[in-house]
Amino acid sequence: MNSRVHARQQAQLAWDISGQNLIVGQREACPLPPEVLATLTAASPYVIQSFGGGLTAQVLRLSIDGREYTLKQKRAEARVQNIDGQTSFLNEVQRRADFTRLKADPVWAARLQHIVPTLYADYRLGIILSPWLPGAPLARFDTAIFRQILQTVVTCEEAGLMEWDLCPGNIIDDDGHVWLFDFGYMYPFDPLREFNSNGLSDPLFHACERFETRNFFGWLLKQSVQQPNAESLALFRALKEVAVEVYQHKLCWLQQQEASAVVCDWVRDITQRWQAALVDDEALAALFEIEYFRSQVLDIEDDLHGKSCTELTLRRFAVVEQCLQQRYAALQQGGALFYDNAGKSQAELLTLYRHKRALAEQYQLR
Ligand SMILES: Nc1ncnc2c1ncn2[C@@H]1O[C@H](COP(=O)(O)OP(=O)(O)OP(=O)(O)O)[C@@H](O)[C@H]1O
Numbered sequence: 001m002n003s004r005v006h007a008r009q010q011a012q013l014a015w016d017i018s019g020q021n022l023i024v025g026q027r028e029a030c031p032l033p034p035e036v037l038a039t040l041t042a043a044s045p046y047v048i049q050s051f052g053g054g055l056t057a058q059v060l061r062l063s064i065d066g067r068e069y070t071l072k073q074k075r076a077e078a079r080v081q082n083i084d085g086q087t088s089f090l091n092e093v094q095r096r097a098d099f100t101r102l103k104a105d106p107v108w109a110a111r112l113q114h115i116v117p118t119l120y121a122d123y124r125l126g127i128i129l130s131p132w133l134p135g136a137p138l139a140r141f142d143t144a145i146f147r148q149i150l151q152t153v154v155t156c157e158e159a160g161l162m163e164w165d166l167c168p169g170n171i172i173d174d175d176g177h178v179w180l181f182d183f184g185y186m187y188p189f190d191p192l193r194e195f196n197s198n199g200l201s202d203p204l205f206h207a208c209e210r211f212e213t214r215n216f217f218g219w220l221l222k223q224s225v226q227q228p229n230a231e232s233l234a235l236f237r238a239l240k241e242v243a244v245e246v247y248q249h250k251l252c253w254l255q256q257q258e259a260s261a262v263v264c265d266w267v268r269d270i271t272q273r274w275q276a277a278l279v280d281d282e283a284l285a286a287l288f289e290i291e292y293f294r295s296q297v298l299d300i301e302d303d304l305h306g307k308s309c310t311e312l313t314l315r316r317f318a319v320v321e322q323c324l325q326q327r328y329a330a331l332q333q334g335g336a337l338f339y340d341n342a343g344k345s346q347a348e349l350l351t352l353y354r355h356k357r358a359l360a361e362q363y364q365l366r
């Protein structure tokens, strides 16, 4: 277990049993007393829609005196066994407090216009109240959308907050204006001296990778893209062009702030790799292959870890196994075989993924 992660988890568990409370905002911002909000159920006449599928919370859409609100209520018992799941509501209230502080500063406020405002939150009551955001889960991509997401997530990183879960259900598209509103898995880190909230141990994870792994490449998989075609390559190009622009800005900021050489070099290397791939379609297709494989491998581990496999997980296996069969040498050279996969032969990896696939078949959510 990563010591940085372990320390954060222990601090959150200790805080939880300490009995302290964390309140964000003023109770006057609530249309009903917070104690009443905490007891509302989906059957209440104020509730016009409910999202009961969350593992640690339920979300109610309220309509009160002509205004609409989103009420997130903590479950008495989280439906997940792991510590990060159990502390995700606390974590989200902590991040709501961070964003409320940041948004009070006009310099940050302008850069955080895609982060939902918090009207009120009370950890011990188990409530987070936000305005209702019209729109729908993000299901289309273009340059403007890529730019809003990456600029926002990199702004969060500059503020010392690393977002891990940019999945489709956590991004709303309101007619081209994107919103982020679920911060259950966003953790503090030192952006000048660490790669992410795991410290310096996992350079693999950063804003663009998180968006690709949790969202973009899963979306392509749902469109049945097994290998890059003209359309998916064009979208990938648009994404990487924005990513280069945003990461170059981040590098300038890191240098101005006198960040450590290891962090500056890491951002510079990532950016240069993308720039090299943007020179022609062949280089871009090679990068697509490496990163597509990487993201499917990472998401398979997430699904297996959470025992939350779906039909999409099985499709991820199809990509991974096909890539291993046909492009093993390219994956190895491109650095796509990392962690447990590093140093394994093609045959060993194919056997490993056959076993993992059998597990994923057992863990199918029904
Ligand atoms: N402010 C909001 N405006 C509109 N819709 C929202 C808002 N907040 C949440 N939603 C809707 O509710 C759904 C669930 O919200 P959210 O992602 O915050 O919790 P969750 O992921 O269900 O919780 P858990 O962390 O327990 O899994 C979202 O996918 C989105 O459709």
Ligand SMILES: [Mg+2]
Pocket (backbone or CB within 6 Å): 169, 170, 182
């Ligand atoms: Mg969510």
